[in-house]
Amino acid sequence: MTEGYLRVGAIVPEIKLGNPLFNASKIIEEIKEAYDYGVEVVATSELITTGCSCGDLFYQDLLIEKSNEAIFKICEETKEIDIMIILGAPIRVENKLYNSALILYKGRIIGLVPKKNLSDNEKRWFACGSELYEKEIDVLGNNITFDRNVFEAANHKGAFFDVELSVKELSYLNPDNHTVYASFNITSDYDVVSKTTKVKREALKLSKDNGIAYIYIMPGLNESTTDFVYSGYSLIIDDGTILREGQKFSFESTLIHADIKLNEEFNDYVIEREEVVDKKAQKELNKHPFVPKTKEDINIRCKEILEFQTAALARRIKQLGHGKVVIGLSGGSDSTLALIVADKAIKKLGLDSKNIITITMPGFGTSERTYQNALKLAQKYNTTLREIDIKKACAEHFKDIGLPKDDRSVAFENAQARERTQILMDVGNMESAFLLGTGDMSELALGWCTYNGDHMSMYAVNSNIPKTMIKHIIRCEAEETNNEVLLDIIDTPVSPELLPLDEKGDMVQKTESSIGPYELHDYFLYHFLKYHSTPEHILEVATKAFEGDYSKEEIEKWLNVFLRRFITQQFKRNCSTDGPKVGVIGLSPRGDLVLPSDLDSTIWKV
Numbered sequence: 001m002t003e004g005y006l007r008v009g010a011i012v013p014e015i016k017l018g019n020p021l022f023n024a025s026k027i028i029e030e031i032k033e034a035y036d037y038g039v040e041v042v043a044t045s046e047l048i049t050t051g052c053s054c055g056d057l058f059y060q061d062l063l064i065e066k067s068n069e070a071i072f073k074i075c076e077e078t079k080e081i082d083i084m085i086i087l088g089a090p091i092r093v094e095n096k097l098y099n100s101a102l103i104l105y106k107g108r109i110i111g112l113v114p115k116k117n118l119s120d121n122e123k124r125w126f127a128c129g130s131e132l133y134e135k136e137i138d139v140l141g142n143n144i145t146f147d148r149n150v151f152e153a154a155n156h157k158g159a160f161f162d163v164e165l166s167v168k169e170l171s172y173l174n175p176d177n178h179t180v181y182a183s184f185n186i187t188s189d190y191d192v193v194s195k196t197t198k199v200k201r202e203a204l205k206l207s208k209d210n211g212i213a214y215i216y217i218m219p220g221l222n223e224s225t226t227d228f229v230y231s232g233y234s235l236i237i238d239d240g241t242i243l244r245e246g247q248k249f250s251f252e253s254t255l256i257h258a259d260i261k262l263n264e265e266f267n268d269y270v271i272e273r274e275e276v277v278d279k280k281a282q283k284e285l286n287k288h289p290f291v292p293k294t295k296e297d298i299n300i301r302c303k304e305i306l307e308f309q310t311a312a313l314a315r316r317i318k319q320l321g322h323g324k325v326v327i328g329l330s331g332g333s334d335s336t337l338a339l340i341v342a343d344k345a346i347k348k349l350g351l352d353s354k355n356i357i358t359i360t361m362p363g364f365g366t367s368e369r370t371y372q373n374a375l376k377l378a379q380k381y382n383t384t385l386r387e388i389d390i391k392k393a394c395a396e397h398f399k400d401i402g403l404p405k406d407d408r409s410v411a412f413e414n415a416q417a418r419e420r421t422q423i424l425m426d427v428g429n430m431e432s433a434f435l436l437g438t439g440d441m442s443e444l445a446l447g448w449c450t451y452n453g454d455h456m457s458m459y460a461v462n463s464n465i466p467k468t469m470i471k472h473i474i475r476c477e478a479e480e481t482n483n484e485v486l487l488d489i490i491d492t493p494v495s496p497e498l499l500p501l502d503e504k505g506d507m508v509q510k511t512e513s514s515i516g517p518y519e520l521h522d523y524f525l526y527h528f529l530k531y532h533s534t535p536e537h538i539l540e541v542a543t544k545a546f547e548g549d550y551s552k553e554e555i556e557k558w559l560n561v562f563l564r565r566f567i568t569q570q571f572k573r574n575c576s577t578d579g580p581k582v583g584v585i586g587l588s589p590r591g592d593l594v595l596p597s598d599l600d601s602t603i604w605k606v
Helices: 020-036 055-059 061-078 195-210 279-283 295-320 333-348 368-380 391-401 410-430 441-446 467-481 484-490 511-515 518-530 535-545 552-568
Strands: 005-012 041-043 084-093 096-105 108-114 135-139 142-146 150-152 160-165 180-186 213-217 234-238 241-245 254-261 325-328 356-360 384-387 434-437
Touching (some): 005 180, 020 041, 020 061, 020 254, 041 180, 061 108, 084 135, 108 142, 108 160, 295 434, 295 467, 333 368, 333 434, 356 368, 368 484, 391 410, 441 467, 467 518, 511 518, 511 552, 518 535, 535 552
Parallel strands (some): 005 041, 325 434, 356 384
Antiparallel strands (some): 005 254, 213 234, 234 241
16 A cells, blocks of 8 residues: 555454354454455444344353454454454453454554443443543453544554444544544444435535544344344445445445545544534424425335335344245235335345245135235235135134124124234244234334234334335335236225125225324324424424314324323333334334333323
8 A cells, every 4th residue: 555545444244143253253254355455444343243232141241251252363363464453342341341442453452442422222231431541451461541542553654543433423533633534433323214324424524524534334234133223334435525335234244445545634623513403393394204205205215114124024034044934915005015025035035935925814804805905916926825714713713702793892803813813823833934014103103903913923024114104115116016906005995804894895994084094193103202292282283284184173183092092002012023123213112112001191182
């Protein structure tokens, strides 16, 4: 390399969660490949030796011991090559565990940057890095005085780089008054739609304003997809120009590298902040806050959501190893989206579409329209189709429990949902497949699902997608594949189809007639969770947003339904199935929505 450039790199290695020695072998492979390309400073994401999504396993001494072994192995295997390594790892110092970035060079640990800005979850396992400032500490046999996060490139005198861990709002700090040419932001951040667009925008501005290079690295797809999706996105920017972007959603290791300029021109260390825009005020009158405004942006968002769902499902299929999924295909929009995602995930893994086992289960309320659409859909996607009529089994069950023949209560409805779930689970066991849930976020918010029926599955791929977005995703897929069946499905009224048809064979049960329009409920949900708005404020802004569509009295009626159901149905969400978060709103009890199951709903009304 010439004196005027520094070659930097970012690696996202293939890992096995909780297997540090395997991870070390893959990290070493990528470091050596980076060295072959002439990279002089290379970085990983946070906690790469273990995986960042190990949860309470970070309490286990065994995991930390194996992580230490992995670090020693990486040091040993790289001591003969001239490359500086920024390695994310959990490090125990003075009997406390720190989420740290180790700086390695020729087999030695020459620096450590402990994470200071911890999330609430991280505080469960890690101590705050600020405790180690200006202390002389022992890090795996290396004496280090931690008083900085700025380091000098080994072969470039005066060329400094800084290291930050998961800085949520991208920033630039220069505590040592060195001329810093590159800032490495290694993260443990999961990805959501539009997040990488925001990262690029912020990093471009930071890089341009400060005349520095910016290197950003997310954990990869082999992390857990219990609630989130880790995309493995990586980025190198220099002087306001994107030099390299890494591939997202890859199971295999990825490496990017680029040359950054070393020159004496350097701006003051102050970033001019753009004037803050009140985005809340802009969005309050948007009737569909989950949906972008233009057709072009809707299509981009739809494809991005499908990409997240596909990656998450493919990761779960890969983890379980059987390569088969079971889906209850109703001919409605939710199960249709689940099938679309399953098809893409199976193809991503290079498997046969016959590995998707679709089961249509006609019941007392199944209409000819939805039944035929389910059959057409299974044929279109070339799945393994089975038909199992549930009417006889349910009739026997009603007799067993003494339910009168003319009873049309919730017991009549829920028994059918549970019968279907039992069939799907049992067929999954027979076929060494796992049951893919189809329920969406809007239903989960309202508790509009049968406890231990359609409420339960083995992976809920739609659980963070609102109703108002699902039809757009299906329409986007229909236009791209020229599939008319999909268009008919999104024009079909939403219904659980659990009550018998009328004399003409038409469905009598329409969900939105019972609980209210989903476009209103999605609006209420967004404002209640995103802005923590009071019921009175939601009513006020919703009345303005939906002027001409609904009266204030109608909005008030359905808002009270939303509030009552949202508060009282937390017991269903508290035992909900794993499912990927793809947007800013999530309902998972494991990280997004922490509520007790026994809240009183009295005050939650207008």
